[in-house]
Amino acid sequence: MDQAAPSAEAQAQRAREFVAAFQALRSEVQKVIVGHDDVIDHVLTGLFAGGHVLLEGVPGLGKTLLIRTLAASLDLSFSRIQFTPDLMPGDIIGTNMIVEDAAGRKHFQFQRGPIFGHILLADEVNRATPKTQSALLEGMQEGSVTVSGTAHMLPAPFFVLATQNPIEMEGTYPLPEAQLDRFVFKLRVKYPALEELNEIINRTTRVREVAVDRVMTGPQVMSYRELIREVPIASHIRDLASLIVLASHPQWERAPEGTRRFVRYGSSPRGAQALVLGAKVRALTDGRYNVSLDDLRAMALPALRHRIILNFEGEAEGVDADRLIEQLVEAAESLSAAGKDAFLR
Amino acid sequence: MPDPSVLHRLVRDVTGQVRLRRAEFFALRGLFVAALVAAVVLALRETLGSAAMATAGGLLVLGAGAGALVGALKRVPAGEAARLADRGLGFQDRLSTCLEWAERPDRTPLVEALVADTLARAERLEGRRIIRRLLPREARFIPVPLALGLILALAPPIPLPKGGLPNFSAKTEEEEEKAPDRSGRLQQDERPRAAKREAFPRAEVQERSLVPRQGAGGQTQPGDLTAIFKDTSLGSRSPDFNSFLKKGDERIRMLEQVDRLPDLQRDFTQSQYKVMFQRAKELRGGLRPDQLSPEKLRELLNEMERLGRKGGAGNPWAGEIGEGMEALEQGQTDKAMEAMERALSKLRSMEERGRDGKGLRGGRETDRRGAQRDRGQGRGGPGEEGDFPEGGEGLYPGKGKSPSRKGDATQRLGANPFDVGVEGESRQGRKDGFDTNLLGRGANMPSRLQYLGVVGQYRKMMEEAIAREQVPRDFQTQVKQYFQSLDEK
Numbered sequence: 001m002d003q004a005a006p007s008a009e010a011q012a013q014r015a016r017e018f019v020a021a022f023q024a025l026r027s028e029v030q031k032v033i034v035g036h037d038d039v040i041d042h043v044l045t046g047l048f049a050g051g052h053v054l055l056e057g058v059p060g061l062g063k064t065l066l067i068r069t070l071a072a073s074l075d076l077s078f079s080r081i082q083f084t085p086d087l088m089p090g091d092i093i094g095t096n097m098i099v100e101d102a103a104g105r106k107h108f109q110f111q112r113g114p115i116f117g118h119i120l121l122a123d124e125v126n127r128a129t130p131k132t133q134s135a136l137l138e139g140m141q142e143g144s145v146t147v148s149g150t151a152h153m154l155p156a157p158f159f160v161l162a163t164q165n166p167i168e169m170e171g172t173y174p175l176p177e178a179q180l181d182r183f184v185f186k187l188r189v190k191y192p193a194l195e196e197l198n199e200i201i202n203r204t205t206r207v208r209e210v211a212v213d214r215v216m217t218g219p220q221v222m223s224y225r226e227l228i229r230e231v232p233i234a235s236h237i238r239d240l241a242s243l244i245v246l247a248s249h250p251q252w253e254r255a256p257e258g259t260r261r262f263v264r265y266g267s268s269p270r271g272a273q274a275l276v277l278g279a280k281v282r283a284l285t286d287g288r289y290n291v292s293l294d295d296l297r298a299m300a301l302p303a304l305r306h307r308i309i310l311n312f313e314g315e316a317e318g319v320d321a322d323r324l325i326e327q328l329v330e331a332a333e334s335l336s337a338a339g340k341d342a343f344l345r
Numbered sequence: 346m347p348d349p350s351v352l353h354r355l356v357r358d359v360t361g362q363v364r365l366r367r368a369e370f371f372a373l374r375g376l377f378v379a380a381l382v383a384a385v386v387l388a389l390r391e392t393l394g395s396a397a398m399a400t401a402g403g404l405l406v407l408g409a410g411a412g413a414l415v416g417a418l419k420r421v422p423a424g425e426a427a428r429l430a431d432r433g434l435g436f437q438d439r440l441s442t443c444l445e446w447a448e449r450p451d452r453t454p455l456v457e458a459l460v461a462d463t464l465a466r467a468e469r470l471e472g473r474r475i476i477r478r479l480l481p482r483e484a485r486f487i488p489v490p491l492a493l494g495l496i497l498a499l500a501p502p503i504p505l506p507k508g509g510l511p512n513f514s515a516k517t518e519e520e521e522e523k524a525p526d527r528s529g530r531l532q533q534d535e536r537p538r539a540a541k542r543e544a545f546p547r548a549e550v551q552e553r554s555l556v557p558r559q560g561a562g563g564q565t566q567p568g569d570l571t572a573i574f575k576d577t578s579l580g581s582r583s584p585d586f587n588s589f590l591k592k593g594d595e596r597i598r599m600l601e602q603v604d605r606l607p608d609l610q611r612d613f614t615q616s617q618y619k620v621m622f623q624r625a626k627e628l629r630g631g632l633r634p635d636q637l638s639p640e641k642l643r644e645l646l647n648e649m650e651r652l653g654r655k656g657g658a659g660n661p662w663a664g665e666i667g668e669g670m671e672a673l674e675q676g677q678t679d680k681a682m683e684a685m686e687r688a689l690s691k692l693r694s695m696e697e698r699g700r701d702g703k704g705l706r707g708g709r710e711t712d713r714r715g716a717q718r719d720r721g722q723g724r725g726g727p728g729e730e731g732d733f734p735e736g737g738e739g740l741y742p743g744k745g746k747s748p749s750r751k752g753d754a755t756q757r758l759g760a761n762p763f764d765v766g767v768e769g770e771s772r773q774g775r776k777d778g779f780d781t782n783l784l785g786r787g788a789n790m791p792s793r794l795q796y797l798g799v800v801g802q803y804r805k806m807m808e809e810a811i812a813r814e815q816v817p818r819d820f821q822t823q824v825k826q827y828f829q830s831l832d833e834k
Contacts, residue, residue, distance in 0.1 A: 008461065009458070011454035234438055236424070264812070290442040292437040293438060294437065311812075316822055318822075
């Protein structure tokens with residue numbers, strides 16, 4: 001069926017609806033979660049960018065609660081897997097079971113695992129073995145899982161939100177680089193400030209049930225994901241995104257000193273994709289129809305911090321990946337055409 | 346699609362501002378250069394006359410004008426102007442995105458919304474300057490050449506030095522001598538004659554003989570032909586072969602013994618140990634001592650044995666060499682290697698004994714000691730070759746009891762102590778160096794060279810292991826500090 005292209009006004013209207021829906025979703029989450037405004041914004045950005053989000057923080061900061069609240073705010077199915085060392089891939093994906101039909105004949109039937117949900121909470125993902133962690137790889141990238149040679153499609157939208165604890169390293173299995181790369185953003189959940197802590201106490205120690213409304217459906221999420229991809233980006237901003245990613249590679253001849261000294265592996269092209277898609281979501285939520293340099297700068301940290309693998313010297317020196325990325329952005333901007341005093345050239 | 350002409354007009358406006366600022370920038374730069382040139386012109390006012398003032402003024406105008414022209418004519422790409430406008434007007438890259446996407450065939454409806462939004466914002470703008478003025482560094486110094494030029498213009502002209510320069514062309518002596526021929530003899534007599542230049546004395550090339558001092562290269566045994574070649578006194582004298590023949594010198598007979606002949610190609614400023622060590626190094630060919638093949642080891646042992654024979658009867662490492670050869674015959678390379686190392690160690694200790702502060706006493710010292718030893722054993726006697734009185738008086742002609750002439754004393758003894766030919770050193774202690782450590786003490790303590798080699802290797806392995814095993818950060822720091830401490834050792 002030939003569908004007429006929507007007019008500019010209709011698209012502008014859709015963009016405005018998206019902004020309103022985004023605000024509504026954020027408000028619903030903020031009914032339960034105190035503070036963490038940046039984390040909430042970035043989780044929602046990841047949802048609309050079409051990626052998956054990894055949340056890292058010490059226990060008790062509300063990571064799991066944030067994800068559960070988000071799932072409750074969306075009219076989507078929700079699965080939760082508590083990752084443990086004895087968890088097996090079949091526990092996530094599902095397995096073929098022998099069943100008996102009405103005629104008494106036995107045959108294999110695929111029993112779907114918890115991965116078959118719209119929103120998947122992979123709690124403490126680094127407690128499972130790499131083998132089990134890898135069970136998520138295909139689902140996160142392809143949106144499908146293959147069991148016994150048969151591919152099973154996952155429902156759309158499929159959104160994985162994983163949490164991990166950075167301090168308890170005993171008995172954990174750090175996520176492999178390939179797994180980390182599949183997360184569009186890695187967010188650090190910080191400790192709340194004094195006022196926020198007081199508010200948390202007020203909200204959680206009284207007998208009061210907070211009701212969260214469902215404000216968005218699955219098709220709406222998919223529609224907004226398409227809209228976001230229509231946001232135009234100027235070539236000099238796209239070039240800057242590429243330069244930032246290239247500058248994270250120590251092998252690149254124009255890489256800054258910090259990269260050469262402390263980085264073992266730089267970001268993959270998925271990093272550039274995450275950067276630009278995140279910037280597009282941010283532009284729309286900011287009421288703009290184009291990506292700006294500020295959008296790119298704002299998305300650099302969550303999109304790249306898990307994609308830069310420090311070398312031994314970087315680890316031993318305690319180099320902060322965030323600080324390194326800030327230097328990368330500065331270096332890339334000085335290399336790009338958007339430098340200062342350009343009019344003198 | 347909204348008409349983006351307003352946006353193009355905005356970009357043109359920004360382009361105009363850029364041109365203006367560039368013109369200002371380059372005009373100031375041109376003015377600075379022109380002011381410098383004008384100051385020079387005014388300094389030469391006496392030569393140039395009244396034209397100097399006009400020239401200086403013209404230069405200033407020309408410099409500034411040319412700079413402004415260059416700045417104004419420089420190309421301003423539309424994309425760059427749009428980005429400057431975005432920055433200056435706070436458009437957050439709307440304008441540059443619009444101009445880039447408006448003409449593209451794959452533009453989406455959202456681009457049209459973007460153009461409309463940007464147009465609305467542009468129409469609300471009032472004309473304002475967004476490109477700030479930027480001064481070149483030279484602009485701060487413009488007053489200096491201008492003030493200088495003003496002073497030069499107001500002050501009287503600077504007198505320039507006159508007169509020709511002295512004639513530096515060199516005349517040959519022949520020309521000087523021929524000059525009087527051109528004039529008459531009378532005039533020549535009347536004219537005072539200049540004193541004839543004396544030829545500049547040429548510096549004598551002082552050649553220094555770097556022949557090593559006798560006896561400096563370790564022990565010299567009686568009958569060692571190398572001593573002949575080390576004897577500087579013989580070197581400075583004309584050879585008297587008849588005296589050798591008449592006396593039936595033992596040295597002539599020794600010439601028949603081919604294997605005792607010194608290798609004239611060899612540098613005898615080096616000690617036996619050094620020669621031996623270099624030979625060992627050549628044979629090893631870059632391999633570690635433990636990688637030495639039995640053939641090479643045999644060759645090395647043979648070489649050492651030959652060196653021992655040359656050294657005279659008292660070959661202290663003959664036992665080790667024999668032991669090494671025997672072990673090699675039995676296929677025990679390790680034992681052969683140990684024996685060779687022991688032999689080298691002995692060689693080295695002899696070397697060190699030879700330079701333990703007595704080396705500067707002259708090479709005959711060892712000869713004398715040898716003679717005394719022989720006398721003590723009942724060999725030799727007064728008046729024989731090698732018999733010297735106590736105190737070393739026999740070293741000097743006419744002072745000893747020995748009737749035989751021993752030659753002149755070494756002249757360098759009281760001379761320059763920094764002579765490069767002097768082998769004996771007054772410095773105490775062992776000579777530090779990898780060579781000594783590698784072969785001399787390698788049997789008893791680990792070689793420093795090998796240690797340095799493996800530390801880097803272990804460090805790499807440690808880094809890989811830590812990256813692989815995910816060691817906690819605190820432990821990583823400790824491990825790193827440990828390896829740093831190893832490096833410092």
